[in-house]
Amino acid sequence: MTDTKPKIFVRKPRKPRIPKGLLLYLLPLPLIPxxxxxxxxxxxxxxIVNACGYFLYCLAARWLQLGLEEEHKPRRKFIGKKTKFKTRAALLVAGTTAALSWLGAGYSLWIVPAFGLGALWGMYLNYGFDIRSRLPKDFGIQDAEAAAAIEEAETILEQIETANGQIQNREFNERIxxxxAIAQQILDEIARDPADLRRARKFLKVYLDGARKVTEGYARTHLQAGSPQLEDxxxxxxxxxxxxxxQQQQKLLENELFDLDVQIEVLQTRLKQEGLLKP
Amino acid sequence: MPPKTLRKLLGFLLLLATITTVSCQSMLEARVENAPLLSFLSR
Structure with missing residues (x-):
């Protein structure tokens, strides 16, 4: 008799598709023969010319891959770092193409810059240059400060996660x-647009820390003195x-500073009432 | 066609035109007598 018990469908989290920059390995393949x-x-x-040309394209492809991967790690790994792999890769492709058109393909020197600029433009259109250069000039907070704030927030999230592991209540575990998950999305949003840090500073200080204190407090006490009142x-x-x-996530997306502050005050009062924040 | 796709397509065509042309030509010209650097230096 076959087992007809239905299996529970578990949706696997979808991994973001990161372009690998394979084009730069494939297009110069004729250099190998x-x-x-x-x-x-x-x-x-x-x-020498053909082998060096292919090697340089491969190096550019590797740099491009690093740049693209960096772009898909939006949080602390991105902010505050001054790596410019994509721009570097584009410049290397342009330089290699220009050099090969003269040294390898034998074009006249007049047409060489056209090949270089064409390749550079192609790289820009296809992959873009590094995002960091698009940061606004009036950005008031230092990048290092933004990265530190996000790192601190991530440490708090890890502490909440640890405390959640100690809580033996499925409903609470799911809520936490x-x-x-929402907090991670907020941090992603801040990392994407570091100017949001100015507005989210209170969130990182008050809300996140409040959530940590609440969760750790409950994790500590519920095993010793669990009561329906405490659970409620x-x-x-x-x-x-x-x-x-x-609401915080929504306001952050809508850039509504005033409403955000009001909401923070409400939660602050609530946490004070619960004795989790010093008055 | 969405602008992003158009941009990517144009970028791809530019890379194809420049890198492939240069690589194929370099493969065909890979001979000592045609090496432009040597002829340039020997002038």
């Missing part, structure tokens, strides 16, 4: 996981935090 033909003919010059209070607080986190 070029180097081989030169080798067979005993033409050292041809071997939802709160963590914790449930209500988690509901408020989740709601406020969602």
């Amino acid at each position: 070029g180097a081989l033909i030169s080798l067979i003919r005993g033409d050292l010059y041809g071997v 996981e939802r709160i963590l 209070n914790f449930r209500q607080l988690l509901e408020t935090i989740e709601q406020v986190f969602q």
Whole structure:
């Protein structure tokens, strides 16, 4: 008899598709037979030009890949770092194409810059240059400061996650996981647009820290003195935090500074009432 | 066609035109007598 028990469908989280920059490995492939033909003919010059050309394209492809991966790690790994892999890769492709058009393909020097600029433009249109250069000039907060604030917030999220592991209540675990997911999205948003940090500073200080204190406090006490009253209070607080986190995310997206501050004051009062913040 | 796709297509065509042309030509010209650097230096 076959087992007819239905299996629970679990949706796997979708990984973001990161372009690999394979084009830069594929397009200059004719350089490999070029180097081989030169080798067979005993033409050292041809071997060097073709092999070096392909090597430089591969190096550019690797840099491009690093730049694209960096772009898909939006948080602390991106802010405050001055790596410019994509721009560097584009310049290398332009330089290699220009050099090859003269040294390898034998075009006249007049047409060489056209090849270089064409390749540079192609790289820009296809992959773009590094995002960091698009930061506004009037950006008031230092990049390092923004990165430090996000890193600090991520440490708090890890602490909440640890405390959540100690709580033996499925409902609370799920609620806290939802709160963590929203908080991660907020941090992503700040990392994408670091100017948001100015508006989200209070969120990082008050809300996130409040959520940590609430969760750690409950994780500590519920095993020793669990009571329905304590559970109810914790449930209500988690509901408020989740709601406020969602509002915070929305306001951040809508750039509404005033409303955000009002909401923060409300939660601050609530946390003070619960004795989780010093008055 | 969305602008992003158009931009990517144009970028791809530019890279194809420049890199492939230069690579293929370099493969065909890979001979000592045609090496432009040597002829340039020997002038």
